[in-house]
Amino acid sequence: MTDNGDFGPITRNRRRATITSAKSETVKHRNGATASTSDLTSGAKARESFTKTLKLNEDSKQKCDPYDRMSCHKLQESMLSSASGFKNYRGILNWCVVMLVLSNARLFLENLLRYGILVDPIQVVSLFLKDPYSWPAACLVIVSNVFIFVALYTERKLAMGSISEKAGLLIYIFNLTVILCFPVVVVLKLPSITPVGGAFALGVYTILFLKMYSYKDVNRWCRERTQVKARSLSRSLSCPSSPSASSRMQSHVSYPGNLSLRDMYYFVFAPTLCYELNFPRSESIRMGFLLRRLFEMLLLTQLLVGLTQQWMVPIIRSSMKPLQEMDYSRMTERLLRLAVPNHLIWLIFFYCFFHSSMNFVAEILRFGDREFYRDWWNSETITYFWQNWNIPVHKWCLRHFYKPLLRRGAGKLLSQSAVFFASAFFHEYLVSVPLRMFRLWAFMGMMAQLPLAWFVARFLRGNYGNAAVWLSLIIGQPIAVLMYVHDYYVTHCQDDPTITEAL
Secondary structure (H helix, E strand, O other): HHHHHHHHHHHHHHHHHHHHHHHHHHHHHHOEEEOHHHHHHHHHHHHHHHHHHHHHHHHHHHHHHHHHHHOOOOOOOOOOOOHHHHOOOHHHHHHHHHHHHHHHHHHHHHHHHHHHHOOOOHHHHHHHHHOOOOOOHHHHHHHHHHHHHHHHHHHHHHHHOOOOHHHHHHHHHHHHHHHHHHHHHHHHOOEOHHHHHHHHHHHHHHHHHHHHHHHHHHHHHHHHHEEEEEOOOOOOOOOOOOHHHHHOOOOOOOOOOOHHHHHHHHHOOOOOOOOOOOEOOOOOOOOOHHHHHHHHHHHHHHHHHHHHHHHHHHHHHHHHHHHHHOOOOHHHHHHHHHHHHHHHHHHHHHHHHEEEEEEHHHHHHHHHOOOOOHOOOOOOOOOHHHHHHHHHHHHHHHHHHHHHHHHHHHHHHHHHHHHHHHHHHHHHHHHHHHOOOOHHHHHHHOHHHHHHHHHHHHHHHHHOOOOOHHHHHHEEEEHHHHHHHHHHHHHHOOOOOHHHOOO
């Protein structure tokens, strides 16, 4: 035991000495040559000088540490400067929300103290019906099924080769023209249709017009692609009605197997304007999702009615006299007062229609494409807003109007102007006909978007462009509302003392 304990440390010391001597004798460079003893000596001196330099730096740092602890300044930018890189403004956003809630609460209390409670559900029913036993707008919507049958019958005859392409085109031109003109004649000639009921019926016919136009184009493209004259029709699998058909719903449907009544009405009720033979379908109906959307629809509809009756109607009533007297200062004040409730109602309507209602219908039909809108609230140009706030209409315009114009040789500017012109026509169509007067305020407002879009894209960028988009929405809409309400009052209500008093 004594021997082993004595020889152990000696052996370790010898090993260390051997390793050290080996390192000092042969040190190879990268090229494989061995270093001389003088080179090793100079390298050791260099290492010693480097070590001394590090020690001096550490000593100087230790001497400066007391001064650093006493210093309270350093090179930095102010937090609100763009060069600081600070981006967390969540507290300021919360402050804006709190101020918005408080200011609108004050307006709400002021409105209640001045006018009392004006919400009346019975009055809402009277907006749609003058006589509870007469439903002319609903009957007008039911008649629209005739035009659906005409389109389906025409497509079947074209698929079987019973009529020529030119004859089918003439039938479609007549059918689409009647779809637009027939409700106009009925609304203008039938005084029992209220403005709200007429606007609802015309909206249904406008949607039907766009759907039937897409239906015509897609089936024509299928005939041009296949060049096959089908004599027999197979059942469409686009809208399965049984579990066995549901298991095969992903099967590909080819032309003319899509020309069935079930397939046609699936497209009519689907939340899209662009027809396809095979729509994307979800696997099942989510009852929780469906009930949430239904609850949102009911709640937001009541909120829209309440805000309109309680907030907007009194402001519109008080705006009639300044408009008649052309008092510009009071008109501006009424315009700014109307801008806030009008914009709030528009935002609620957007969410209720494009999110709640369209998702509700899509869930029932298991319609898979739920992109009904994009981030239009981040729009930095007018063009981006119109391309993203209403995706179904944008897809239709792009697919059936804008791109065909480009393929026929039209320029981009001309094609964009044509799209805005068509949009302006339908805006005026949906407003002037139900009100039974033609003032072109909506048409001019839409056409004014062209120079405004050019100005914003040319001179305003980033946040300034986004602010310009929001300003056009907040101020532009109440201007049109006041113009139409004033003209409707002058045209229909000025000579009636009961209506004048109510308004």
